[in-house]
Amino acid sequence: MKIIVAGGDGFCGWPTALYLSQKGHDVAIIDSMVRRHIDEELGSNSITPIAGLEERVLKWQELTGKEIRTYEGDLQDFDFLKNVLETEQPEAFVHFAEQRSAPYSMIDREHAVYTQVNNVVGTLNVLYGIKDIVPDCHLIKLGTMGEYGTPNIPIEEGYLDIEHKGRKDRLPFPKQPGSYYHLSKVHDSHNIMFACRVWGIRATDLNQGVVYGLSTAQTLLDPILSNRLDYDSVFGTALNRFITQAAISHDLTVYGKGGQTRGFLSIEDTVRCVEIAAENPADAGEFRVFNQFTEEFSVMELAERVQRIADEEGLTVGIIHLENPRVEKEEHFYEAVNTNLLDLGLKPHFLTDEVIRSILKTVITHKDRVIKENVLPTVTWK
Numbered sequence: 001m002k003i004i005v006a007g008g009d010g011f012c013g014w015p016t017a018l019y020l021s022q023k024g025h026d027v028a029i030i031d032s033m034v035r036r037h038i039d040e041e042l043g044s045n046s047i048t049p050i051a052g053l054e055e056r057v058l059k060w061q062e063l064t065g066k067e068i069r070t071y072e073g074d075l076q077d078f079d080f081l082k083n084v085l086e087t088e089q090p091e092a093f094v095h096f097a098e099q100r101s102a103p104y105s106m107i108d109r110e111h112a113v114y115t116q117v118n119n120v121v122g123t124l125n126v127l128y129g130i131k132d133i134v135p136d137c138h139l140i141k142l143g144t145m146g147e148y149g150t151p152n153i154p155i156e157e158g159y160l161d162i163e164h165k166g167r168k169d170r171l172p173f174p175k176q177p178g179s180y181y182h183l184s185k186v187h188d189s190h191n192i193m194f195a196c197r198v199w200g201i202r203a204t205d206l207n208q209g210v211v212y213g214l215s216t217a218q219t220l221l222d223p224i225l226s227n228r229l230d231y232d233s234v235f236g237t238a239l240n241r242f243i244t245q246a247a248i249s250h251d252l253t254v255y256g257k258g259g260q261t262r263g264f265l266s267i268e269d270t271v272r273c274v275e276i277a278a279e280n281p282a283d284a285g286e287f288r289v290f291n292q293f294t295e296e297f298s299v300m301e302l303a304e305r306v307q308r309i310a311d312e313e314g315l316t317v318g319i320i321h322l323e324n325p326r327v328e329k330e331e332h333f334y335e336a337v338n339t340n341l342l343d344l345g346l347k348p349h350f351l352t353d354e355v356i357r358s359i360l361k362t363v364i365t366h367k368d369r370v371i372k373e374n375v376l377p378t379v380t381w382k
Ligand code: NAD
Pocket: 006, 007, 008, 009, 010, 011, 012, 013, 030, 031, 032, 033, 034, 035, 036, 073, 074, 075, 076, 095, 096, 097, 098, 099, 100, 118, 122, 142, 143, 144, 145, 208, 209, 210, 211, 212, 237
């Protein structure tokens, strides 16, 4: 298939582009490089050194003979996007290209506005681009499990069958997102659902959980192909942060009580889920929602596992309960359905001790690159 990976220079997008290319798909990347500029703005870095996008794709071509075309530009620029769609005529458009940090969106008004404009306008442009230029193209959009929040009932995949005052309907599952970033994903979902209903666009919303790990078989082929790994308090996510903290013998930073429970998945499953969605497209006019995670863990459970494995590796680390910089439930019910991708053939990689150990060993080799001032949280929700 001809597939565009928007956000293909990022943490999820780069390994996905390589994986789809390896599997024989014809891949083109769109990226504005804004994430690399945000590193400069925040004075942060990926713990792994990452090559420039051009260098990355040249190395890939040299090693595999497969070409990945690149387009540097912003999805907010409709003329740019239109030109790429006319040139590429994609059958699937994988959309990772958003500002994805909850803390970044909560820094101040400017960052909240940037996040929502970048994400909502970018996605609206993609919807208009598909409608006007490639109406049969399947939009595969990265949403987030955080759109649902933490309701006191099981979370379904996108829709809820309800009976109200004697009448029944199947309606979008209620959304209770926890940051202006997570809200931007809810706004996207509504816009996509509307475009499917009104214009007959085909779309899959992948409500992804927190992703851990960094490497796939493809990114390991050469150091130039290495994926980024964020550990700082703004872009680093829970498990990757704990592993990095262990590597530098920093106490593991559990926010509040640590009973916050989320869906998690390995980066190796992210790439496979996108492939599954691409190879099994939604019908014309269908707005399909898949909950993309493989296991559920509380933050405290993860911290304790990392602490134990670090100890086995000779690293002694404590666990500290920091005053929670976020406003969120710290003890709650959590149970989410994730059968759609499993039914289409996903074989999950589970979080074994060996997986944690192997990420830890990779991180240890780069631990001198950690900027220690970036480890503790500075952004608060209030
Ligand atoms: P990332 O920041 O590493 O990558 C996003 C990429 O998109 C970056 O390379 C950035 O430069 C690019 N980008 C952003 N806005 C753009 C725009 N307007 N035009 C063109 N390029 C743009 O993020 P990631 O971790 O790879 O996340 C990718 C997607 O997956 C996001 O939509 C995120 O919400 C979703 N997601 C991520 C996780 C996770 O744990 N990392 C979990 C659930 C969902």
